[in-house]
Amino acid sequence: MKATEIFPKSTFNIPAGLKYDTEKLLYKSGLLRSGETLTFYSLGVKILDKIKEVIISRIEAENFKKIHQFKPSVEDIKREIYNEKILPLYFYSLNDFTLYSYEITNNTPKLLKILSEILDYLMQKGIKQNYFSVAESDEKIIYSFSSEKGDFAFLHCPGCSNSYSLNYISYKKEIEPKNLKKNESMKKVYTPGIKTIPELCSFLNISPEKTIKTMIYKVNYNNNKEEYIAALVKGSRNINEEKLKRVLGAIKVALANEEEIINFTNTKMGFAGPIGLDLKVIADKDIIDIQEAVVGANEEDYHLIDVIPEKDIKIDILCDIKENKDGDPCPVCNRPMEIIEGQIVAEFATSKENNITFNSMKIDLFNLFYLISEKNRDSEGLIFTPEFSPVLCYIIPINVKNESILNASKEIYEKLIKYVDIIIDDREESPGVKFKDADLLGIPYKIIIGNKFIKEGKVEIKERKTGKSFEIELNNINIEFFNSL
Secondary structure, three states: OEHHHOOOOOOOOOOOOOOOHHHHHHHHHOOEEEOOOEEEOHHHHHHHHHHHHHHHHHHHOOOOEEOOOOOOOOHHHHHOOOOHHHOOEEEEEEEOOEEEEEEEEOOOOOHHHHHHHHHHHHHHHHHOOOOEEEEOOOOEEEEEEEOOOOOEEEEEOOOOOOEEEOOOOOOEEEOOOOOOOOOOOOEEEEOOOOOOHHHHHHHHOOOHHHEEEEEEEEEEOOOOOEEEEEEEEEOOOOEOHHHHHHHHOOOEEEEOOHHHHHHHHOOOOOOOOOOOOOOEEEEEHHHHHOOOEEEEOOOOOEEEEEEOHHHHOOOOEEEOOEOOOOOOEOOOOOOEOEEEEEEEEEEEEEEEEOOEEEEEEEEEHHHHHHHHHHOOEEOOEEOOOOOOOOOOEEEEEOOOOOHHHHHHHHHHHHHHOOOOOEEEOOOOOOHHHHHHHHHHHOOOEEEEEOHHHHHHOEEEEEEOOOOOEEEEEHHHOOHHHHHOO
16 A cells, blocks of 8 residues: 555544544544544554454354344344254354354353453453453443543452442342331431431431432333332432342333322422332342431421331342442452443343353444554554554655665565555655654554665664664565564
8 A cells, every 4th residue: 555545644633522542543543533423444444354353253263154134133043943953053243333243052152252262362462451341230241441431330349350330230139028016216306398318417417328218219111010119228329220120120210200209108209218108119238237227207397217227117129229339349359349431342141041042242343443542552643563553564765756765665565565464655755754654553663765775775674662673684574574573
């Protein structure tokens, strides 16, 4: 490829909407541009194709067959299974910037192992950073790398190295019905106009950790059934509605309106409490540890104090429904966890029906492209490894008007282009402009033909990653030489 053929040209005029350093470098380089849509140009496409080749070559080696789907789904494939004797079945499809794979087997599954091997290779050769296996549920794992462009937040435990989605339900237990004994120490106190947790804490001089919020929800299920439930959480926390939905197996949960709240609690918003409610009660497990809790009394301007949740509240399901935050204890080792922001690169899901296992894998090609770029850059531009660079070498004739320099450059180009992709900078630009563009594109090696060639017949090879350079005779430049580097 000639530099004069590259489109679009590099630019240093960056649109105001680009927030992250990697975005800016990718835009500057012309590998991709964003506007009405996201467009990958020829050199960017080469990188994408290399990422796809890593994945596709690995899964095709395991007998996965290519299919096309308008909408990714394993359900249509399931309907074609008339006999278990036709198993196992392996398929993959490409939709936009996402690759999907399906495994249907009644034998030992292998898709998860394949995915791990693909990610390990991408980590070693491209992203150069460990990835996180994030538990989304017992049936689904999300794979993520930390990133400047963190659009996926998750919890990670530095102690045991486990990671969890913010929607992961770490605990769920259905509670057997029991007769509640009257708590003689529980008292009703007058709290005029006190409707919020901060107001309540100020009025009673207590911590939010001592209070329990009672939230009334309308719940919708797949079978058109609906019901109202009460969800309980510490006053210092909010309810994670996605967790609540999953605990209930619902398709939608929504806070009840004021009229509905009055109907179920006989009081206005701000005074609802769990005691005496004729509703299913879903409680966050942390409320059980509260001693002398404060709850709404289901009576306007009143609250109950000295409540013992385990003894005084009829709980149907005790579970994890709170919104998580930095420092929450790990469900495995109980050490404080931290919230990490990253980008999702892959997802794995599994299910089982009778004796058949259904596994699916989803790989985000764009996020892999972005992360390879993000983890391989400096202030001058990108720094691609040979495995993912759009081309291996960037030939720079210092002066294209010098016939000897230009002919030597063309000779090297013709020698190498048979084996690898190469760029020859045939522009009538200054050496500085050519060096800057080569560094911006992150090409692993620059081959510089200049005055040293005129005087001694030597060319300079400069490595982008280390900045190291050395001289070599023109005749010694061949593909074997670069393979040995």
